[in-house]
Amino acid sequence: MASTNLPTDPEGLTGKLCSWVHDVKLEDIPGDVQTRAKYLILDGVACALVGAHLPWSEKAANGIFEMEPPGDCVVFGWDRKISPLSAALLNSTFIQGFELDDWHSEAPMHLNSIILPALFSAATKAKSTVNGASFLLAYLVGLEVGPRVGNALYGSHMLSVGWHSGAVFGPPASSTAVSKLLDLPANLIEDAVGIACTQAGGLMSAQYESEVKRMQHGFAARNGLFGALMARSGYVGIKKALERPYGGYLATFGKGTGRDPPYLLDEVTKGLGSTWKTHAVRVKPYAAMAGTHGTIDCIRKLQEDYPDRMKDLASITSIKYEMAEAAFHHGGWKAKRPITSTGAQMNNAYVAATQMVDQRVLPAEFGQDKLDRDLVWDLVNKSTCQQNNEFTWDQKATITFKDKQILTTIVKAPRGVNPALSNEEIVDKWRHLTIDIIDDGKRSKIEDVIMNLELVENVLELAQLLSGVTGHAL
The missing domain is CATH 3.30.1330.120 (2-methylcitrate dehydratase PrpD)
Incomplete structure (x- = not known):
């Protein structure tokens, strides 16, 4: 890596993370982790298509369509295209639409709703064709970064103090995933993370009466995408955003943990590249929190x-x-x-x-x-x-x-945690959920493309399969 492309402090926390994001290759990641990731993507797609025409999803979509001119990014389950940021927000809202989507058992967050919408929008704005292998690698980067940042803030404890944890932990995941997809150098990845992290937040009181609870992970998806696209354009973000003692991401959110120490710096890079947090992404068997x-x-x-x-x-x-x-x-x-x-x-x-x-x-x-x-x-x-x-x-x-x-x-542990849903059970869930949502031919094609994602020449072929009006789940 050229010296001009290095992060501000290559030995600091943000610097080490951004350097790993830049350097990691698909062949560095074990085959079983790659395989599991494809099944997780399938589950996320199922949730998106089921969620696209729920009453509150349609309300969100129509509200955004009224504000937005047509764009070039697919809206899942609709015959519409809008801008990349709004597409990321809306597609995430669909994935989170019915509490059917994945969650991470160490640091609670719904990673598909954070990463997939941002990556599909980013693929549309990439300067060259994005193939399936690059998409899969970027997705895995997000799966690895998000939970590590969450663990640094004591994971589920953030829920206990009132933060919507995934909306807080999500911007680093989406910004690094998109940065990887766009092949940004480490110094620009640092900018992307800094721009994304300054937008992190989400109140857990959204869980009572609101519909915006379904959208809050979408804020993280959108803000990470925004951070990476702005960094690519040369806009400078917060340097060393994770570890800054005054106004830094961990220091600021850590003030509310009530723990000693208030945050755990080492969790962000511990086991990076050897311990795979993807293994702790859980798939839900029930439509509930x-x-x-x-x-x-x-x-x-x-x-x-x-x-x-x-x-x-x-x-x-x-x-x-x-x-x-x-x-x-x-x-x-x-x-x-x-x-x-x-x-x-x-x-x-x-x-x-x-x-x-x-x-x-x-x-x-x-x-x-x-x-x-x-x-x-x-x-x-x-x-x-x-x-x-x-x-x-x-x-x-x-x-x-x-x-x-x-x-x-x-x-002792719920189904989905111990035992985790198998790959075969995820396929069964996908097929069952979408039986009245899309036709058999489309279902088979989507499944085939995702299961062979690393061979796909242009990932926007998958995005196109996810467009078109779907059936109603209720």
Whole structure:
């Protein structure tokens, strides 16, 4: 690397990270990690197509279409093209549209909604054709950077203090991924990170009534893309943005952690290039916030072990759920009627009641016609959630009946974490979710292109496959 292309401090935290981003090659990444990444992309595409025409997604799309002239970037699931920044924002909103998308089990963030929309927009603005191998490498860079930055801020603890963690951790992931796709030198990657990080943020109070919760990872996708495109044009970003002691990314967000030390510098580069954070990207089996999945599995286990008793819902007098700190702060709040679909999917007691009544937690359970059912709310109102400081992934359910019988169970880790969904299960999820969304021919073609992504000559062929009006999930 020429000296003029070096980051400000090559031995500093931001400098080391940006140099790795610049230097890493696809052949440096183990084959199983590359393979898993393709299945993760397939899951992200499934979520985007399912999310494109949800009521709140259509509201977001129409609002942006009213503000935007036509552009050259595809809008997933629509027969429209808009500007790169707005396309990244909107396509991310679709991926996050129904709590079906991936999450990272060390540093909570929905990486597909942060990285994929930014990369597709960037590919449209690249100065030469972007092939599938370059796209896959850039995607993997984002998967590796985002969780490391999140771990430096104690991962899930950011949720506990009220930040929407993925919207905070996301700008470094999207900016480095796009920088890699655009083949920027390390000094410009540093600028991209600095421009992106100064836009980081997102309030977790978005989880209650708002629709903007679905969009907040899109801010990270858009801002990382913006940072990289501006850096390519020569615009100078914050230097050493991650480690600056005054006004730096980690120092500033670390002020709210309440931890000693307030942030962990070494986590950003620890194991970089040898320990692969991609392995901890989890795929959801349920259409609900990840912290509710242990609760769902507790109810499923009781339904399997006590099928007749668990059908006698009218005889239940009380329900207690126990969970770790982050899950409690994120989903243990007291749900009140009426509730929005966002709030319902974020609440452990509501999601568990849905599993009890419907014996599943899928998109249909959160349609507007399902949110005001007396049977569900009777169970929600009998439920309490408690923080258990001895738990990490564990969750516990205790159900008491009128005849004083008590059923209890503990799940050590939810399905999707241990065991993680297999590649075959991800394909099944993709096919099941999109069965009424796209036709069989298109589904087969998309699947084939993604599974052979490293052989694709122009990744915009995949972007084009994701365009065109899709069906409605509700």
